[in-house]
Amino acid sequence: MLIKKPSDLRSLEITDKSLYMDRRKFIRSASVSLVGLAAGGSSLLRFTEETSAGVKLDGVRKSSLSTTETLNSPKDITTYNNFYEFGTDKYSPAQNAKSLIPRPWTLVVDGEVKRAKRFDIDELLKLSPLEERIYRLRCVEGWSMVIPWIGFPVSGLIKQVEPTSKAKFLELTTLLDPKQMPGQKSGVLDWPYVEGLRLDEAMHPLTILGVGLYGEVLPNQNGAPIRIVVPWKYGFKSVKSIVRIRFVEQQPMTAWMKATPSEYGFYSNVNPEVDHPRWSQARERRIGEFTKRKTLMFNGYADQVAQLYQGMDLRKYF
Amino acid sequence: MSFELKIRHSKFNILKASVFLACLSPLGLLALDAFRDNLGANPIEVITRSVGTWTLVFLLITLSVTPLRKLSGWNSLIKFRRMLGLFAFFYGALHFTTYIWLDQFFDLQGIVKDVMKRPFITVGFASFVLLIPLAITSTSGMIRRLGKRWQQLHRLVYGIAVGGVVHFLWLVKADITQPVVYGTILALLLTYRLLAAWSHRPRVAVRPQAHAAMPGERL
Numbered sequence: 001m002l003i004k005k006p007s008d009l010r011s012l013e014i015t016d017k018s019l020y021m022d023r024r025k026f027i028r029s030a031s032v033s034l035v036g037l038a039a040g041g042s043s044l045l046r047f048t049e050e051t052s053a054g055v056k057l058d059g060v061r062k063s064s065l066s067t068t069e070t071l072n073s074p075k076d077i078t079t080y081n082n083f084y085e086f087g088t089d090k091y092s093p094a095q096n097a098k099s100l101i102p103r104p105w106t107l108v109v110d111g112e113v114k115r116a117k118r119f120d121i122d123e124l125l126k127l128s129p130l131e132e133r134i135y136r137l138r139c140v141e142g143w144s145m146v147i148p149w150i151g152f153p154v155s156g157l158i159k160q161v162e163p164t165s166k167a168k169f170l171e172l173t174t175l176l177d178p179k180q181m182p183g184q185k186s187g188v189l190d191w192p193y194v195e196g197l198r199l200d201e202a203m204h205p206l207t208i209l210g211v212g213l214y215g216e217v218l219p220n221q222n223g224a225p226i227r228i229v230v231p232w233k234y235g236f237k238s239v240k241s242i243v244r245i246r247f248v249e250q251q252p253m254t255a256w257m258k259a260t261p262s263e264y265g266f267y268s269n270v271n272p273e274v275d276h277p278r279w280s281q282a283r284e285r286r287i288g289e290f291t292k293r294k295t296l297m298f299n300g301y302a303d304q305v306a307q308l309y310q311g312m313d314l315r316k317y318f
Numbered sequence: 319m320s321f322e323l324k325i326r327h328s329k330f331n332i333l334k335a336s337v338f339l340a341c342l343s344p345l346g347l348l349a350l351d352a353f354r355d356n357l358g359a360n361p362i363e364v365i366t367r368s369v370g371t372w373t374l375v376f377l378l379i380t381l382s383v384t385p386l387r388k389l390s391g392w393n394s395l396i397k398f399r400r401m402l403g404l405f406a407f408f409y410g411a412l413h414f415t416t417y418i419w420l421d422q423f424f425d426l427q428g429i430v431k432d433v434m435k436r437p438f439i440t441v442g443f444a445s446f447v448l449l450i451p452l453a454i455t456s457t458s459g460m461i462r463r464l465g466k467r468w469q470q471l472h473r474l475v476y477g478i479a480v481g482g483v484v485h486f487l488w489l490v491k492a493d494i495t496q497p498v499v500y501g502t503i504l505a506l507l508l509t510y511r512l513l514a515a516w517s518h519r520p521r522v523a524v525r526p527q528a529h530a531a532m533p534g535e536r537l
Contacts, residue, residue: 072359080359088493091358141491143360188493259492278438278488287359291423 055217066134072145085181097220111246112167128152135231144284150212167247172239195239196252232301265318270299341405369412376406377479381507407453438488445481
């Protein structure tokens with residue numbers, strides 16, 4: 001449990017949460033209906049139905065860090081999700097994530113930084129040029145996909161807040177609101193979902209804050225409006241719907257480490273030689289393929305990231 | 319009289335055929351979904367999980383026959399037990415096949431390693447292997463030939479069902495709701511048997527005066 005000092009509390013958190021959420025909902029529905037009335041067209045109504053997914057993101061650059069492998073279809077990527085906040089079944093998030101309100105959205109960046117800051121989602125979108133990053137995603141369960149994310153390197157955000165010399169790790173937290181995220185009413189995990197990265201991992205050029213998918217704004221079930229993508233780690237490290245990034249000195253405790261410490265470690269790098277205690281990680285099923293393929297060290301990103309873990313026993317630091 | 323018997327006989331056959339079709343319907347629906355490309359992004363996972371779940375469901379249905387028969391007094395239920403048990407074996411064989419074929423691709427070394435190293439696979443594998451002698455000895459001839467030993471052998475089904483639940487429990491990542499539901503039903507079915515055995519235990523010292531009123535009788 002996180003016990004905050006009074007000085008850490010912000011006015012947003014002092015305001016009664018349900019009041020605050022209702023206000024948000026009211027503003028959203030009011031503005032949406034106004035816009036809908038004015039436009040009277042179907043394109044904007046689609047916006048209301050699917051929240052913000054379906055909206056094109058402009059000025060997206062290609063990246064040399066993208067893989068040239070065959071992409072998974074938008075349908076696969078948006079209907080097969082592990083997002084326990086919307087149910088533990090992989091087909092549930094696509095059905096249940098409509099209750100998430102991704103706009104307006106504030107990301108708080110604080111902790112061991114010189115300039116703690118609250119970013120509005122639209123401000124974040126303008127922080128750095130948006131890039132398309134086509135990455136492999138390997139789930140700890142033994143399946144994988146190739147996904148065309150849109151986002152920008154986390155390093156861009158980190159530079160803005162100027163971490164102090166004490167900042168060694170980042171603690172990333174998903175929204176906590178059982179009204180928007182009905183799965184949080186169950187005790188499957190200790191909510192909110194928390195993950196962590198070492199500062200150098202977060203600074204790595206491959207690590208991005210994802211805001212889009214397939215040229216459009218991120219669908220709710222994929223972690224709208226902002227998530228992290230760390231392609232050489234198992235998918236659960238890539239936190240969705242982030243509301244807070246805190247820079248800390250000590251290695252943060254993550255949701256999965258809390259749930260099953262013997263099975264989930266802090267690093268969770270994709271590694272075919274280190275099995276999950278209950279199943280092998282040597283192979284994976286690429287969604288859409290019939291046979292299984294061999295899992296690659298660091299999910300195929302060993303050339304770029306292996307030096308981060310030089311001299312470390314990866315069996316111990318799994 | 320023979321006419322009446324004939325009708326009753328054919329009624330029973332229609333009923334039996336309906337139950338047979340009902341037992342086959344999960345596979346039919348799965349096939350239909352596969353044909354319509356309606357199994358989602360990971361059809362192999364859906365097929366494996368589905369036939370695995372139905373194995374467990376049929377094991378539990380089979381184990382419900384005796385308690386239901388005793389509680390309802392509808393004795394002809396027993397006539398469905400063999401078919402239900404064989405359907406548990408049928409879905410188990412399908413589940414086993416998806417593992418050998420679609421998960422391991424007949425990699426014998428990989429399978430051996432898996433069975434030795436992964437407790438959830440060890441338990442699932444053992445449970446299926448133990449179902450084989452039960453399926454083989456399900457014929458009327460075998461029942462006759464084995465006599466008393468048949469019942470002893472078929473008590474293995476209790477262990478197999480426990481193994482099935484444990485197999486499920488050990489493979490889920492965090493959400494244990496479903497295995498717990500199946501486990502609870504199994505626990506009830508096994509508790510019934512324990513209570514029934516206890517109430518029918520030989521009582522030499524004190525002979526109950528109102529035997530018919532003993533609660534255990536109608537359990």
